[in-house]
Amino acid sequence: MFKKLLLVTAVTLFISCNKEKSTTNKKQTKATSLNVPFEKFKLDNGLEVILHTDKSDPIVAVELMVHVGSGREIEGRTGFAHLFEHLLFLESENLGKGGLDKMSAKIGGSGANGSTNRDRTNYLQTVPNDALEKMIWAEADKLGWFINTVTDPVLAKEKEVVKNEKRQNYDNRPYGFNQQIIDRNLYPKNHPYNWQVIGSLEHLQNATLNDVKNFFKKWYVPNNATLVLSGDFDTEKAKEWVYKYFDEIPRGEEITPLAKQSGKVAKTKLLYFEDNLAKLPMVTYAWPTVPLYHKDSYALDILTEYLSQGKKAPLNTILVDDLKLTSNTDMWNWSSELAGQIQLGIRGFNNGNLNDINNGVNNAFKNFEKEGISDKNLNRIKAGLETQFYNSLSNVLGKGTSLASYNTYAGDPGFINKEIDLTLNVTKEDIMRVYNTYIKNKNFVATSFVPKGMANLALKNSKEAIIKEEKIVNGSEEKFDAKIATEYTKTPSKIDRATEPDYGKSPTLNVPTIWKNELTNGIKVFGIENSEVPLVRFNLVIDGGQLLENMNKLGVANLTANLMNKGTKNKTVAELEDAIQELGASIDIYASKENITISGNTLAKNYAKTIALVEEMLLEPRWDTTEFELIKKSVVANLRQQKANPTTVTRNVYNELIYGKENIKSKNTLGSIASVEKINLDDLKSYYSNYISPSVTKMHVVGDINKEKALKPLSNLTAKWASKEVIIPVFKTPEAPKKSAVYFYDIPKAKQSVISFGAPALAFTDKDFYPATVMNYILGGGGFTSKLMQELREGKGYTYGIYSNFSGTKAAGPFTIFSRVRSNVTLESAELVKKIITDYPTTFSDKDLATTKGFLIKSNARRFETMRAKLNTLENISTYNLNTDYVKNREKIVNEMTIEKVQELAKKHINPNKMIWLFVGDAETQLDRLNKLGFGKPVLLNKK
Structure with a gap:
């Protein structure tokens, strides 16, 4: 989470760590043994x-x-x-x-x-x-x-x-x-x-x-x-x-707590908005409910998850499977301190009429009213919440935020040990009661967001919602000079506050013990035992991904991975979901440019059963034709929407400029609308049979489990999954351009220009890769410490954030500078970036070197804190054949870095005169201005 990026809407919900085995119609009182200690x-x-x-x-x-x-x-x-x-x-x-x-x-x-x-x-x-x-x-x-x-x-x-x-x-x-x-x-x-x-x-x-x-x-x-x-x-x-x-900071005036006050919808309100950036229609419903800690909020959490999550969810049964109007539904309970609201969001397919979706929602609710929620489904949801609870406790920052939140809202940090019982004791009757109280026949607000000129897709009788959109005019901003030193009278203190306190005793870098094993069918397994919480996280990484696709059938790897989540030979999609969720586990199969990954998270006590399900999903896909068509429709919808999202447009266009259109590394991992529509089920089966092999698979396991217990459930997988040779194609990354060129992609009336400047650079395995990453820390890799951030955000106010990085894998990847800048300073931002990277070798100072070394060495104390961080370490070791203590070798590189080495690396790998300069924004106002950048006339990539 980067600074000030998320406007968090609710405190973490802590759920019981004791799995409820049964729920009956009779109200039961359950108590947890949870005890998070604090003073x-x-x-x-x-x-x-x-x-x-x-x-x-x-x-x-x-x-x-x-x-x-x-x-x-x-x-x-x-x-x-x-x-x-x-x-x-x-x-x-x-x-x-x-x-x-x-x-x-x-x-x-x-x-x-x-x-x-x-x-x-x-x-x-x-x-x-x-x-x-x-x-x-x-x-x-x-x-x-x-x-x-x-x-x-x-x-x-x-x-x-x-x-x-x-x-x-x-x-x-x-x-x-x-x-x-x-x-x-x-x-x-x-x-x-x-x-x-x-x-x-x-x-x-x-x-x-x-x-x-x-x-x-x-x-x-x-x-x-x-x-x-x-x-x-x-x-x-x-x-x-x-x-x-x-202690000496004076107390402020007494603050009177605000009274709780719910939202009010005297009459159902239907509103529509024609969205310049939306390619697909979307409807959102909202009902007023109850604030934090109200007894009904816990039942509402479970109700909304049951109605919208999973194959058998009432909303998905009607809208996804029967009517095929959307690829998924999303419903959630949002409880804040003073009031709460339930929201239901559904994005339709291309040209889909939201009135049809509305009819489907009404039918789904009627079905729920007849059937309610079963004991099995209630327990299934609680099991998932149990795992979520442990995940929330897996790092010290999560525990600290939760204690602060309970103290702020409930006046008692000890509520962390009490609130979970309120979820644990929700009954089926509670679920139906809150549905009847807050949703059934109640007034609501519904918004219809539709593409420009397509108001006919909105819910009937909707009124237009008026949004006062900002007009960006060149030179209209207030002038300021952020470099002027602030002058003020210092606030007195009883102690010396001007001198920064000394460090305490330096922590030592504790590299966790890493175990390795190779199974008889070729799978290499890497693990770290960690008993802080009773969880296990794992993944199987299968090399290949999109690199193994045919250029005429782009998107096959993504579709294959997606379909492998949809049932097995002996389990329907719904049965597989139930089996996973009853364990309090999650399993997800997804594709990337270079891999297909099977990722899992489960309670340690259920690890063996979870691996059994992974084995079933991996070795016995269902190849369900109905699910295949639904997935294709969903992917096409996502691709259609990407065309209007400035950030995804930038990513896709930049990759083509970096790698060239004939290189598969330039392609969207989803494919294209044309290629996805051509793919059939046999293409997926062919990809699966040819390329999903233990010979190119690595497994990583982190959590409350030792080596013996981690390996034991893999015996069946070893016996059943035969190895075959898979040759991963090598796609050469082009050299950096001989001279810089400017490219522009037009999104009319865009409020910002999204910029990506860079060139092909280094592979992760290159001897210069990590030294270059060290070099880049002060340029753009160090967040608010970096020169790019200090100049463009803190000095000029042009952007919310700007970053630079090297992104190589086994193959060379680009060096990239990325940002979103205010439209009317598109040229000025680029000129400033050009100056910063031109001057960087000569402006890098002793102070910059000390800051770089201080951060990169001292931050290692945090390197292995979370399970995710440990898993990343194992992935680096297995993917790039690194030593288990490679972090210590990196410390040596940092300690030996000099200003001269930084200058040499910067000159060698970052040349503003040999880069691609891509802008995605409003061509009408910004295109011609970029002639002044000095790299020739900009190339407009999407001429109308």
Whole structure:
């Protein structure tokens, strides 16, 4: 999760770790034995502090949660909470310019991050435990020594950043305005949830410095905040530091909790919107429900999952299988602190009439009313929630966020050990009761999003929803100079806060013990035993993927993988789903450019049974013709929608420019509409029989299981799955172009230009690959530390984010710079990027080298924390034949890096005069301007 990217909508839901074996019509009371230990104390100024120790890795997650989100704003002044999510990272009196972002890189942190929702804002990251005092010092600066650093230029620049975030996540995305239309009709105008978390750009633009400072002084106070430390630390030392740095911050004014108030829909509202970026029609229904922790919210969670998830879900039975109007349905319960809502979203196929979908929804609901939910299905859903619960506890940051959320919303972090019982005790009667209470014959809001000029596809009697879209005019933005030093009077303190605390004892890099084995049929198995939670994650990676396809039948690997999920020889699709879910497991088969992967996650006690199902799916596919046609229809729909999504257009066009149209590596892994429509079931069977072989398969296992128990269930797979030779074609990556060229793909009226600049570069196995990655850290690989981010986002406000990376595999991949920039600074952004990469070899400094080394060495303390991270390590080792301690070799490369080596690598692998410069945006206003970039006349790729 990159900084300020997600507007989180709800706290983590914790579910029972005791699987319920049966549910009867009689109400039962179940209690869990779950006990997440913690210690809580409170400072005199009202700050509530929670400590949770976990000694499994030498790291600590630090989270500051402030009880203010968009719901604490007032009409006409929206977006302030989200704005402060941004501002609080930039600078404080004692950390100086660059603030926590700058310090995070130096100490090897996961990256200072945060999110805002309707009810709270949180600031969080995971750091090596030797930096804990530094983090407590820095977090205290947020509340006590920050607001003076916010000046008019700082505010003006961050307004531009927020605007770019809105353009990226809403304005320039298909269906991006949907939630805004729903919420302003589901909640009265004066309700705190009537507006979106990101707020109104007009309100933000009109906000004065005084408005912003007053908002901060009211809400960002110790008596409205919770600090959580979770990980490997000395609790007595931590308490000492918390008191030292937080205790003198003055208490704020008393804050009265907001009253719970549900949404109101006096009469069903039907609205439609013609979406410039949507190629497929979509309908969304919304009903007002109940807030967090209301007893009905737990039954609503299960109800919505039952109605829409899985082959036998009532909505899918009608709309997917019978009527074939969509490829899937999605229904969810969204409970926030003050109110809740249920939403049901369904995207139709090309030219599909949403009235037909509406009829199908009504029929599905009628079927549910007759049949209800069975004991088996209720238990099945609870089993899946059990595994989700353990996943939520698999890292210290997840535990820290959950403790902070329970303390903020429930006033009791101990609710983490209580709430799960409320889900565990949901009955069939509860499910039907909440359906009757909140959905059946109740008023709702329904939005129909349709392609431009196709209002006839919307629900009948819908009224047009009016969205005030932003107009981007060249030179219209407020001028500012972000490099002007901030001048302010420093806030006094009883202690020396200007000096950054020293590091504690340095943690040692603990590379986990890795075991290996090769089965008799050729499968190579790699594993790590880890007993933090009773889970096992695993995957089987089968080499080949799209590389083995025929150019005339692109998309076969993807269709094959998808169809292998749809039943087995002896199990229908529904029976297979039930078998997996009853174990609390998940199994997914998917294809990529170079592999087909079977990925699994299960309770450790059910590992053997889960592997038995994997074996069945792998060796005995059902080859169901009906499912095959449904999958093809879904893929074609996705391909159609991709044509209007600027980000996916950029990815697909960039790959063709990098690799050339005749190279299969340039192709979309989904194929094309034309190629998918030509593929038949025999093509899939041929691919399967020729290329799915243990000779090109590697298995990776991580979790609460030893080598012997991990290998034992594989004996049947070894005996039944015969090996055959598979030769993976080698597709040579072209050389970098001799000179730069500019390409433009037109998306009329786009609010942003999506840019991809780069050239073919290195393979993962190249001796320069990791050194080049080290070199790139300060250029564009280091997040907010990078020069690209500092100049284009922090210096100019042109973008929400910009990154660069090397992406080689066994074959050479490109070096790429990617961003989404405001349309009217398309040229200016490209010119600035060109200057940064041209100057990079000469501007890279001793300080940059120290920052690079500090991050890449110290961040290794976090390298093996999560099960996913351990699995990635095993995949790297097996794929590229690395030593099990290859991380230590990389440490040596970092330690031996010099400025001269960085300069040499930059000159060798990043040349702005030998690159592809691709722009996807509004050609009418931006195309001709790019003549000034100096690389010749831009080539328009999609001339009308």
